Amino acid sequence: MAIGTANFVRAAKLSDVPQGGCHAVQLQGHAIALFAHDGQVHAVDNRCPHMGFPLNRGTVHAGILTCHWHHARFDLSSGGTFDPWADDMRVFPVEVRRGEVWVDLAPRTDPQTHAQERLREGLERNLSLVTAKAAIALVGDGDPAQPFRIGLEFGTTYRREGWGQGLTIHACMMNLLPALAPEDRPLALYHGLTAVAGNSDGAAPRFPLRPLAGSTADTATLKQWFRQFVEVRDADGAERCIASAVQAGADHRALADMLFAAATDHRYIDTGHPLDFTNKAFEALDIAGWERAGTVLTSLASGYASADRMEESNEWRNPVDLIAILEDAFEALPAALEAGRARRGSWVANGTLTPVLLGEDAQEITDALLEALRAGATEVEVARAVAGAASLRIARFPTSNEFGDWDTALHSFTFANAVHQGVRRAPSAELLRGVFDAAMSVYLDRFLNVPPVRLPEPESDRPAAEARERLLPELAALLDRQQQVNESGLLVARYLYNGGDPARLIAALGSALLREDRNFHTIQMVEAAVRQHAEARGSADGVPVLVAAARYLAAHAPTVRAQGQTFRIAQRLHRGERLFEDE
Numbered sequence: 001m002a003i004g005t006a007n008f009v010r011a012a013k014l015s016d017v018p019q020g021g022c023h024a025v026q027l028q029g030h031a032i033a034l035f036a037h038d039g040q041v042h043a044v045d046n047r048c049p050h051m052g053f054p055l056n057r058g059t060v061h062a063g064i065l066t067c068h069w070h071h072a073r074f075d076l077s078s079g080g081t082f083d084p085w086a087d088d089m090r091v092f093p094v095e096v097r098r099g100e101v102w103v104d105l106a107p108r109t110d111p112q113t114h115a116q117e118r119l120r121e122g123l124e125r126n127l128s129l130v131t132a133k134a135a136i137a138l139v140g141d142g143d144p145a146q147p148f149r150i151g152l153e154f155g156t157t158y159r160r161e162g163w164g165q166g167l168t169i170h171a172c173m174m175n176l177l178p179a180l181a182p183e184d185r186p187l188a189l190y191h192g193l194t195a196v197a198g199n200s201d202g203a204a205p206r207f208p209l210r211p212l213a214g215s216t217a218d219t220a221t222l223k224q225w226f227r228q229f230v231e232v233r234d235a236d237g238a239e240r241c242i243a244s245a246v247q248a249g250a251d252h253r254a255l256a257d258m259l260f261a262a263a264t265d266h267r268y269i270d271t272g273h274p275l276d277f278t279n280k281a282f283e284a285l286d287i288a289g290w291e292r293a294g295t296v297l298t299s300l301a302s303g304y305a306s307a308d309r310m311e312e313s314n315e316w317r318n319p320v321d322l323i324a325i326l327e328d329a330f331e332a333l334p335a336a337l338e339a340g341r342a343r344r345g346s347w348v349a350n351g352t353l354t355p356v357l358l359g360e361d362a363q364e365i366t367d368a369l370l371e372a373l374r375a376g377a378t379e380v381e382v383a384r385a386v387a388g389a390a391s392l393r394i395a396r397f398p399t400s401n402e403f404g405d406w407d408t409a410l411h412s413f414t415f416a417n418a419v420h421q422g423v424r425r426a427p428s429a430e431l432l433r434g435v436f437d438a439a440m441s442v443y444l445d446r447f448l449n450v451p452p453v454r455l456p457e458p459e460s461d462r463p464a465a466e467a468r469e470r471l472l473p474e475l476a477a478l479l480d481r482q483q484q485v486n487e488s489g490l491l492v493a494r495y496l497y498n499g500g501d502p503a504r505l506i507a508a509l510g511s512a513l514l515r516e517d518r519n520f521h522t523i524q525m526v527e528a529a530v531r532q533h534a535e536a537r538g539s540a541d542g543v544p545v546l547v548a549a550a551r552y553l554a555a556h557a558p559t560v561r562a563q564g565q566t567f568r569i570a571q572r573l574h575r576g577e578r579l580f581e582d583e
């Protein structure tokens, strides 16, 4: 607790403060407004806690100070506000000594506790400015995992439908945080937190089901029950199994095995969102702590039970019955895994699988995946190959397509990335079906690469390092204009192929993402691309996925950037800058 000892400073002569009026002073860097009201002198921070308007221009009536800008009202004695969007006003203890007003400037509150309380209030009332101020205070002075946990707890409690886009954005932002420039990190957290608040706004709260009391069912039994309940779309039964597995002590791998199995019992459910949400929930728990597993993972149950199943869709059945092809492949999976077991670690992705994955024959695609497994490829290796193919659909996406088709290609990629991350955590024959599903989705997206945009290639004539470094600010300028899709992809390739630092490029992409108003899919795209790029471990293989991310971002920029404006106001207030020139 940062509670200071008394630090009284002489502020003014009592006669300087007119009865019923106000006198403004500067004291050791504090702007203070002294109000004389009902025979007492009150000292308050002269910057309105809402947006900094000078409170000496406010009006006091019946002990309530009203700010004249947005009319927030404060109890003059305590500083408490009647308008939660404005925050409480800071008041300072006052003593009158021999005709002089003395003000105690010692800090009276624990800033971290106050910021946490304000963050909860911002989330509860979906107040972006309040949330921005809290995010800035909490990230600036402490561990970002702390406000992340508050957002996670809030989102999984106050949304009856459970895990949704808001929490996914929140997790994406937290994943991106280490790759961002330090000054962008509070902005990332702000975007995640406000996405959670927006997603819960007006929603009924969620009351998680309790585990089975006294049950002795083991994890294998609970997994079996769980899949049965999801199969018949019984969300309550499914949720109870998750809660019971957590209570039984299942670790993150066992829980992942259970949830990913159900998420892949049907084909590409809800265009991949439930599986992607599952992966994000696991990643969120890695950051926030697994003691929250019960609350977080039960929030996923309704998503599995209610999802559309691609067995029921025309495009997965006609003109080619992809479901039949997949079912044949799944039957062959155990034998393929067994055949490749002794050769694991020797498989080389020699560039032959990707052209097949991007080809025109669904049967050839599943055959090639099975063959890779027989040749010793691991679950992770085939999953990564499919994620790479999915990203190429975006890197080669021509702008002549319908605009909405960006999302079709995006869904395949984020699903493929989620399956890849899932098999890294808990490989299984069941989750491996997700790799095949992702491959079929990439196959279905083939019409989005007609004609394919040519991928930028390394140049023989390398620009000087100085010219290369100028490309990063140029990227930001490009993204100020609409539809600079090909130009942005080319710029990213030029920068990276010519020796540019991928970390600097990713930070620049992140910065460009954060200045736009939140778009769920663009955030998913950039986060998954950064994840996939990391898998390439600095090789040129990682370039196309960042080209894809830049192209997707360019297709969706610029927005009006209103959310960034709110954040900048909060930032200026936090820095103590004056928002009013004539203050």
Ligand code: FES
Pocket: 048, 049, 050, 051, 052, 053, 067, 068, 069, 070, 071, 072, 086
């Ligand atoms: S109410 Fe005071 S600045 Fe908005």
